[in-house]
Amino acid sequence: MPFKSGRFQKKWRDSIPTIVFLVICLALWQIIVSYFKLPLWLIPSPIDVLKAFWNTRELLWAHTLTTLLETTAGFVLAIALGLAAGVAMVLSPLIKRLFYPLLIVSQTVPLIAVAPLLILWLGYGLLPKIVTVVLVCFFPIAVSLIEGLEVSDDDLLNLLKSMGATRWQILYMIRWPNALPSFFAGLKIAATYSVMGAVIGEWLGASSGLGVYLTRSSHSFRTDQVFAAIVAITILSLFYFVLIAGIRRLALPWLHTKED
Known part of the structure; x- marks a missing residue:
């Protein structure tokens, strides 16, 4: 208990400069x-933004729930696909040679150019926003998974291979x-x-979501509500x-023990 209390106090002290700077x-x-x-x-004051955030809290919450649903679904699906792709490319050099260059090239295409096509192909429902997040x-x-899987102790790898370990056993161990x-x-x-991916998808076609709230507030020159939406997105x-970060702390407690 004293260890945890001391660690909390240290983190609190480390965050004081950031809090003071923000204030x-x-x-x-x-x-x-x-x-x-x-x-x-033109530009609202922080008090105006706070008032807009409070006065439109019910509407803002409803739009936030939509964005939360889109983001969560897309994020979970991206994790599943990222795990599958990462493992496949590490276990099969052929798959990596075929698809890794395409993965890199895909990042040269602006998302804002792809999102309208998703709306055209998939409609105005949740699906195109989820795909955008993915x-x-x-x-x-x-x-990050591929880079991590490829960095291993060569001596341990050679030892397991000499003992007849399969690729899956080496992967797991x-x-x-x-x-x-x-x-x-x-x-x-x-x-x-x-969240940014979900908002971009909502900008281009949706009936609810923080992107829709942002667009409508901007068109009505309610800059205070625009800033309130930015706060919600943040x-x-x-x-x-x-x-x-919390899941990482639970999964890798030894790393945080070293850091603390």
Whole structure:
């Protein structure tokens, strides 16, 4: 218990500079808007954003739930596909030679150019938004897993091979444990991208979601509501990031013991 308490106090002390800097930025923002009497439609003050967040909380929550559903479904599907692709490419050099270059090239195509095609092919329901999230999250998950699986102790690999271990046994006993830190690093990156993917899909065609809320608020010059939506998107992204970090702590406790 004292160890955990001390670790919590250390993390709290480490976060104080960030909190102080954030408070200073918000205070300066409020002072500038108030001093120059900037109009609400141009740039709202933090207090205006807070009021908009509270006054439209029920509507904002309804749109957030839609984005949450799309993001969660797409993120889980991206993890499953990333795991399958990563394992397949590591176990089969032929599959890697065929598909890894395509995986890299796919990242040169802007998502904003692909999303309209998904709307055209899949309609205006949840499916195109889920697919958009998958496209955003799949790359960092798959690449981080592949890189992690390929970095292993050569002596251990040769030892297991000399003992007649199969590729699956080597994967389970050596490659997978070594790949977990890299895999979770990719999950953290994908977690922060996932909400953005859902919002982009909603911009191009949807009836609900934070992207729809953003678009409607922007068209009506309710900049305070636009900032409120940005706050909601940020909170949602941080939620997924913290969730993955918590799962990583449970799955890899020895790493956090070293770090602490």
